[in-house]
Amino acid sequence: MATTALIHSDDWRRFDYGAQHPLRMERLGLTWRLMESYGLTTLPGAALHRPESAPEAAIARYHHPEYIEMLKACNNGMPPRAAAMFGLGPGDNPVFRGVWDCARLVAGGSMLAADLVARGEVTRAFHFAGGLHHAVDQRASGFCYVNDAVLAIMRLREHGLRVAYVDIDAHHGDGVQAAFYGNPNVLTISTHERGERLFPGTGFVREVGEGDGVGYSVNLPLEAYTDSAVYLPAFEEVVPPLLEAFKPDVVVAQLGIDAHRTDPLTHLALDIQGFAKAVQRITEMAPRLVALGGGGYDLENVARGWTAAWAVINGVELPSALPPAYVEEARKFGLHAKSLWDEPAEIADEIRDAVKTYVGRQVTEVRQTLFPLHRI
Ligand SMILES: [Zn+2]
Numbered sequence: 001m002a003t004t005a006l007i008h009s010d011d012w013r014r015f016d017y018g019a020q021h022p023l024r025m026e027r028l029g030l031t032w033r034l035m036e037s038y039g040l041t042t043l044p045g046a047a048l049h050r051p052e053s054a055p056e057a058a059i060a061r062y063h064h065p066e067y068i069e070m071l072k073a074c075n076n077g078m079p080p081r082a083a084a085m086f087g088l089g090p091g092d093n094p095v096f097r098g099v100w101d102c103a104r105l106v107a108g109g110s111m112l113a114a115d116l117v118a119r120g121e122v123t124r125a126f127h128f129a130g131g132l133h134h135a136v137d138q139r140a141s142g143f144c145y146v147n148d149a150v151l152a153i154m155r156l157r158e159h160g161l162r163v164a165y166v167d168i169d170a171h172h173g174d175g176v177q178a179a180f181y182g183n184p185n186v187l188t189i190s191t192h193e194r195g196e197r198l199f200p201g202t203g204f205v206r207e208v209g210e211g212d213g214v215g216y217s218v219n220l221p222l223e224a225y226t227d228s229a230v231y232l233p234a235f236e237e238v239v240p241p242l243l244e245a246f247k248p249d250v251v252v253a254q255l256g257i258d259a260h261r262t263d264p265l266t267h268l269a270l271d272i273q274g275f276a277k278a279v280q281r282i283t284e285m286a287p288r289l290v291a292l293g294g295g296g297y298d299l300e301n302v303a304r305g306w307t308a309a310w311a312v313i314n315g316v317e318l319p320s321a322l323p324p325a326y327v328e329e330a331r332k333f334g335l336h337a338k339s340l341w342d343e344p345a346e347i348a349d350e351i352r353d354a355v356k357t358y359v360g361r362q363v364t365e366v367r368q369t370l371f372p373l374h375r376i
Contacts (some may be wrong), residue, residue, distance in 0.1 A: 004046045004314055005116050007109045007127040008032055015102040018094050022265060023143045026333065027302040028129050033330075034303040037323035040310055047122065051109035054151070059107055062150050062179065064138040071145060075100035087139035103146035106130055110148035111155050113290045117250060118159040124289040124313050128306045131254040131294030133173040134200060142171065142199060143295075149254055150179040152290055153186055156250055164248035165189065166239060168278050169256025169294040170266035172203025172219065176254070182213040187246045189239055191231070193259070193268050194221035194358075205365045208373075215373030218242060220366055222259075223358040224267035225351050228274020230359055231259075235278055237363050243285050245374040251286035255279060256294025257305035261345060265297050271342035272301065276308040283312055300335045308340060 012028045035041050041048060060068060070086045073079075077097035079088055087093050096102075106129055113125035133149050134142030149165065153176070156163050165180075167173035167190040180186035195201045209217040220238050222231065243251070261269040283289060291313060296302040303326075311318045320339045322330075327338065347355075367376075 003123050005049055005113065005122040005125040006035075006041065006046060006310060007049045007051055007113055007125060008129070009050050009105060009109070011105060012129060015098050016096055017143070018096060021094060022297040024299060027296065027299050030299055030303045030330065030333065031128055031306045034307040034322070034326045035310055037326035038307060038311070038318055040307065040314070040316065043314055043316065046314055049112060049116070051105060051112050051127070053101065053104035054107035054111055058111060058151065059104065059146055061154055062137055063146060067138045071100040071103060087141055092143055093140035093145065099145060106132055106148045107146045107151050110152040110290075110292055113292070114152040114155040117288050117290050118156055118161060124283070124286075124291065126291040126310055126313055128293035128310075131169070131256060131292030133167060133169065133254050133294060134171070134175045136175050136178055141175065144175065147175045147179065149173070149176050149252060149292055152292070153180070153252055156252070156290070157185065161249040162247065163187070163250055163252060164243055164246055165252045165254070166282050167191070167254040167256070167294075168259065168275075169254055170259040170263065170268050171198060171256065171295060172200055173254055174200045174202050177207065177217050180213065181209055181217060182211040184212045184216050187216045187218070187242065187248065189218040189220075189242060191220040191222060191235060193266055194223060197224060198266060205362060205369060208370060215370055218366060218370055221362050222268060223355045225269045225347060225355050226359060227261065227269040227345070227347055228271050228277070230352070230355055231270055232274055232277055234359050234363050235281065238366050240281070240285060241371065241376050242374060245376050248287070250288040250290060251282060252290045252292065253279070253282050253286070254292050254294045255306070255309055256296055257301050258295035258297055260296070260298060260301040260305065262298045262301060263296065265295070269345070269347065271345070272304050272308055273341050275305050276312055279309045280312045289313065299333055300330065300337050303330070304337065304340050
């Protein structure tokens, strides 16, 4: 019997945000190739699933009907004039041919992951095309059209499950936080580069939720150049105690890999080892797990990071040398990595000290503000 599920579709090749856009669809195919080359797509105990597009009614459980109508109107690649009012148009959220089909497929994959886990068919599922955490009910934001993470959490809630959301993308998981800001049955935790420095400009410790939801939104802002040596202890001081106190039935994890030190859009400095370690901790703490992808704009990191994550989710140890079949394929994209893991990188002492001071202060503030609310 399968205990894990990997959700993947080749249909992504049909879509393209545009030549100048940092979100390259190739990253999904390349990730699949690396998983395949390592033998991770034929693991005993791991089922493969092809997602179906989510029906409109399922998306309408969260997104506003007028916004859905606009996405449908944009599906031919030609935006009506009013599209800009919904965040659609040149820039972050381009209108490309099939934009609505693409959004439905992302949503379908994450809802499938949620269903498989909620029905007890598997304990852990990974949909690496998902995790588009910025979209809100009435508009697109930050390369995200439909918030598949919100839809997956809602699906789990419909099964009566208590959900913790842990988001390790370099950007604040603002859309997911907003959707459950007043809800004490969904704990959202996001670690990210500080809002003064990076889109979307939110995710401060003081954003703790509202009404009955006070205490159930948790944010740990990080300083530029935060590396694994600073990140992992900070993660450890914040995330496990909160999860232990909240006692979720299921954890939804957003595993954006744009906190990596070579990511072109952000300024954090994690390596693949640190990312994989964080995924391992989340996996250990999750009674059941719905893992989603997220950001990541250096193709090589995306393939290596999510392959390492899928190995962790299955308890498989991988040899560090990248398989020759993948290395060959990656060369077509101008990529030359030979190892799954990164070389150590030097960070100047004065920078490391400043980063440690900032992150340490944020950790203290989180613990002082939120822990008493959970009787920790
Ligand atoms: Zn991101």
